[in-house]
Amino acid sequence: MKCRYCGGEVGLEQKYCPYCGKANDQAVQHFSDMASFRGRYADTEAEVIRRSERYARIIPRTVIIVLLLVAAAAMYIISENAYGFPELMRKKVAERNPDATMATLEGYLEEGDYVSFASYISYNGIRTYGTAFDRYKHVYWCSEYYKDTVMRMEKLFLHTDREDWIKYSASDDIRMLCQSLEYFLENYERGYNDPDTEGYDRYLDDMKTRSLQLFNVYLGIDESEIDDFLAMTDNRKAAFIEEVILDAKNES
């Protein structure tokens, strides 16, 4: 640029004109601006460094805390559901080997061992809806309630502490026995003649016959009397069955 006094060439950083020696006003302004800029730059730089150092400590720690919380939550959920893992694994194995599983199930049905059939499906967590085992859906539910009926009937007779049983749990056991039969009959009606499970109706019939025979053989309730018996109140049912049990106790 040119000196405004003599017109000579003078640089921005020359405070005085080298020709006339006058002060270079623009240089003065330039140096003042640069000083101010450097000061602000230094302040900003210090602030950025300070904040960066602060966040450099806070952000990783925050991330660590979040990760630890997520890991703790995941482990808690896993521990709460751990008892389901063996069944989940068995279910996967059964679903990956449908032919072998079905062969086992068909074997139980052919033998008429509906209790083992139901137990096997429950134990392996096999789903009978929307899977390769869809054909067993009605047979399974009927067999579950049939199994329950058998076991609850066993409960009435296969224990030695009869007084305690009558006092504390007889009415519940009797109510659940009758409920098992009711649920069985409901599922039987629902499943019988379903075209999706054609070919398995004979097993439903077999289980129905045996369920009703259980009530006949052990409680003297004929098939024609079942509906009336199930229509009784829980108290009357309990009284009826307790009388049968007590008669058996007196005999022993």
Place this chain on the structure above:
Amino acid sequence: MRKTKAERNPSKTVRLLNIVIIIVATAALIIMVKMIGEIRSAFNRDPYSSMEYSLQSGDYADMVRTYYFRSYDVAPFETAYAEEYNIAAYADAAFRHQFFAASGNTEMAQRFEARMQKARDGCGSLQVSADDVDRLLEAIELYP
């Protein structure tokens, strides 16, 4: 390497976060130990330990329930409760043999009679409990 001023004098926020990390890490460690314990327990359950109590109280029906609920869990003869398992199997087979015989289903009755015999053979020192089951079944008045 020398620590910076910030490293030598951490802010209150940083100190608080350090404490929170210690607390959360400790909690996560405790939960992890619990998780490992639960998983081990789930895969190493002894399904028949509850049978001992049922046997002592003479609740054979409860033993049968456990037997069916867990009979696929482990090979029962590999557990310490093989005899209890056989008592449960005997009680169930005897009841069902009685039922099928009374209802005229000879094929099933014979099948369960064979199961009874097999289970009886495995009762070992618990033969008296098998006799108890027989006594309970004999006392039942069956209807024609």
